[in-house]
């Protein structure tokens with residue numbers, strides 16, 4: 237069988253000349269000459285693949301089930317699309333250069349599919365993991381409603397508590413995974429990735445460190461460069477960037493670890509489908525353009541609104557005042573990103589009034605799209621947190637979260653100002 241789409245090397249580049257990520261994303265993973273000259277990859281919707289011979293089928297199964305490893309340059313037949321398919325292979329190849337330090341990627345049909353596959357692969361019943369708080373609502377639900385009842389021990393440590401995180405990592409028995417979300421959602425508190433990774437690597441049993449990099453990656457924060465083992469994305473957000481699909485990605489330095497995540501994915505059946513893979517790989521070349529514009533927009537707006545009389549507290553990385561948070565920001569973030577949150581004076585009623593008065597920004601959950609979205613975390617994305625957790629993590633009734641899009645920032649600023657002035 238012809239290797240229809242497959243090429244592990246860029247097709248336009250002279251041998252031996254490495255290219256930068258923005259070029260690699262457009263030249264890896266797909267060779268038009270192998271697909272009748274098609275400039276964009278075809279979509280391979282087939283659920284099953286015809287083997288080139290019974291021996292090739294036997295070989296493909298031996299590799300898929302981990303009994304054998306592919307030889308250098310070996311072309312292994314595809315089997316069945318729950319295991320993998322050409323569009324997943326193309327996407328996984330193209331996304332790797334966007335994450336400095338990554339050697340391999342696995343794609344999933346949502347961010348939560350990626351996160352749950354990670355926990356089910358690495359944390360057997362009876363093992364322990366540490367996670368930063370506050371954390372994405374879906375991850376919080378997974379931990380408390382599914383993982384803990386299955387017998388995994390979950391230890392939450394407040395984001396930004398660098399010493400507390402190191403102590404928990406050093407002293408937790410049978411620790412398999414440290415799961416960080418930084419900046420945290422929706423309060424943008426940052427965790428020191430390098431410090432957690434160093435504490436994990438100081439243990440003889442080397443628990444893995446995984447970072448949910450949805451808010452600042454892949455452009456503004458590179459966890460593998462700070463010695464994390466794995467990086468996760470809700471590709472639904474900035475990677476896809478148009479609020480029109482769900483997806484998830486895990487990238488890592490160790491290809492064997494990614495292979496074992498793909499093994500769990502094959503059983504859970506949560507691989508990203510061919511059409512969505514095709515959509516997502518067309519969005520990758522513009523992620524840096526979109527995120528740069530969105531981050532610049534957000535910075536202008538957050539800084540302009542910070543002293544508005546109706547705003548009690550503005551949360552945005554360039555406005556941090558805590559010296560520890562400033563240290564972490566300067567250590568690991570290239571740009572502040574496109575999310576800001578703020579508290580209005582007057583609580584939930586006033587916050588709802590603000591949302592109702594917006595004319596450009598839309599009242600919706602999610603983030604990272606080209607359009608600006610605003611939400612009230614305490615009653616929506618974070619409504620599963622207990623009153624105690626909400627107050628400990630400063631997710632108050634007065635808090636609004638904004639995901640800034642690519643609109644003209646002056647129009648957005650006047651939309652927010654008009655709504656604030658009227659409440």
Ligand SMILES: *Cc1c(COP(=O)(O)O)cnc(C)c1O
Pocket residue numbers: 346347348349372374417421448450451469470471472473482483484
């Ligand atoms: C949205 C989000 C997720 C979940 O991703 P889905 O694609 O909705 O499943 C996980 N983590 C963070 C930080 C998110 O913003």
